[in-house]
Amino acid sequence: MIIFYYILSSFSIILYLYSFFPVNKNFAQKHELPSTLQDINFDLKEVYASNVDKIIVIVIDALRYDFITRDNTPNLLKLLETDGCLSLVKVESPTVTLPRIKALTTGSVPQFIDVVLNLLNTESATDSIIHQAVRYGKKIVFYGDDTWLKLYPNIFLRSEGTTSFYVYDYTEVDDNVTRNVWDELSRNDWDIMILHYLGLDHIGHITGPFSxxxxxxxxxxxxxxxxxxx
Known part of the structure; x- marks a missing residue:
């Protein structure tokens, strides 16, 4: 009877771990861009033709919806009024950096196992907009949170990472990103620039959102x- 309980306990633990930390079945798959929609064929070159020469993706970690005001971010609001949109997104746990970057770049739902992987050098083999961009010949430069470099090693044309673990630094951690921006804007050898700023997040950790x-x-x-x- 005691052996039965040991077996039952072991099975319960394994079942819990399998359910709480599921394995991504889309691992290492790379998908083709679709050329049909509801039995309608279309020209890939025409549909996916770029309307811009360069794209800059700016991630401001911990930027809350209510932080965007005319007093705080007048230039951003002006851009939103003319060429953009503002959406309120509610996210579920886990909200640590690595799972959210994976969600942003792969469109997948973050998993709790990613909280553990956040502390490791874990390369993402899941298909993503980063992999697709490189696959179609786009050159990407990156500056900011070094978690991106752990997820996507040997992908960026140029890069420099900043660590997110020293939360008392909310100045140099952003200056180290910005000092590269002006040089990159004068170059013509890249197509996508990704910037991930951590200063606002660090302020929130240290003194709270009303600091x-x-x-x-x-x-x-x-x-x-x-x-x-x-």
Whole structure:
């Protein structure tokens, strides 16, 4: 009877771990861009033709919906009014960096096992917009949270990572990103630039969302947005 309980306990633990930490079955698959929709064929070159020469993706970690105001981010709001849209997104746990980057780049649902992987050098083999861009000949440069470099090693044309674990630094961690931006804007050998700023997130961890440090940081980020779109 005791052996039966041991077996039952072991099975219960394995079942729990399998359910709580599921394995991604889409691992290492790379998908082709679709050429049909509801039995209608279309020209891939025409549909997926780029309307811009370069794309800049700016990730401002911990940017809350209510932080975007005319006082804090006037340039961003001006862009949104003319050429953009603002959406309120509610996310579920886990909300640590690695799972959210994977969700952003792969369109997959974050898993709790990613919380553990956040501490490791774990390369993402799941199909993503990063892999697809490189596959179609796009050159990508990256500056910011070094989690991107762990997920996508040997992919970026140029890159420099900043660590997210020293939360008391909310100045140099962003300056190390910005100092590369102006040089890259003068270059013509890249197609996509990804910037991941951590300063606002670090301020939130240290002093909370109502800290007097938040507004100056938001205004700093707003200037980056303005200069990046000139």
């Amino acid at each position: 007097p440090l938040v507004k100056p940081k938001l205004q700093e980020m707003d200037e980056i947005v303005k200069k990046s779109t000139i």
